[in-house]
Amino acid sequence: MSEPEVPGAADARLALIVESFQRLTGKPLLEAYDLQALWNAPFAVVAHATEDDPVFFYGNRMALRLFEMSFDDFTRLSSRLSAEPMGREARAALLEKVRRQGFVDDYSGMRISSTNKRFMITNATVWNLIDAEGICHGQAAAFIAPD
Helix, strand or coil, X not given: CCCCCCCHHHHHHHHHHHHHHHHHHCCCCCCCCCHHHHHCCCCEEEEECXXXXXXXXXXXXXXXXXXXXXXXXXXXXXXXXXCCHHHHHHHHHHHHXXXXXXXXXXXXXXXXXXXXXXXXXXXXXXXXXXXXXXXXXXXXXXXXXXX
């Protein structure tokens, strides 16, 4: 699976994933940031913007493997559809909690791939994509892939 093309504006959003994680949690997401490091991280990273029904704008290699999707398909997916219908209410409550608190670092929840394989994510960190001026541009999550 090759890395997707990332235009300049998207590059800024990817940098915001890493910078806002550090700003909110006080910990680095990656040892050193570059697009390759984020793409090849040994954990899944996903992010969506602030639409009424947010659509993912990023999923790294690990996330695409878990969700069994291409980058193009993943970045057309409404983020709410990454959870099973019965888990969507809990997911919405989590995202509201993150919106209020800035981040949550102990989230667990069931997700579903494009081929309907269920997988549990545990100890996920979910955070707001907050820029240096305090403006929220969406939310992101990082989690270890299940075995």
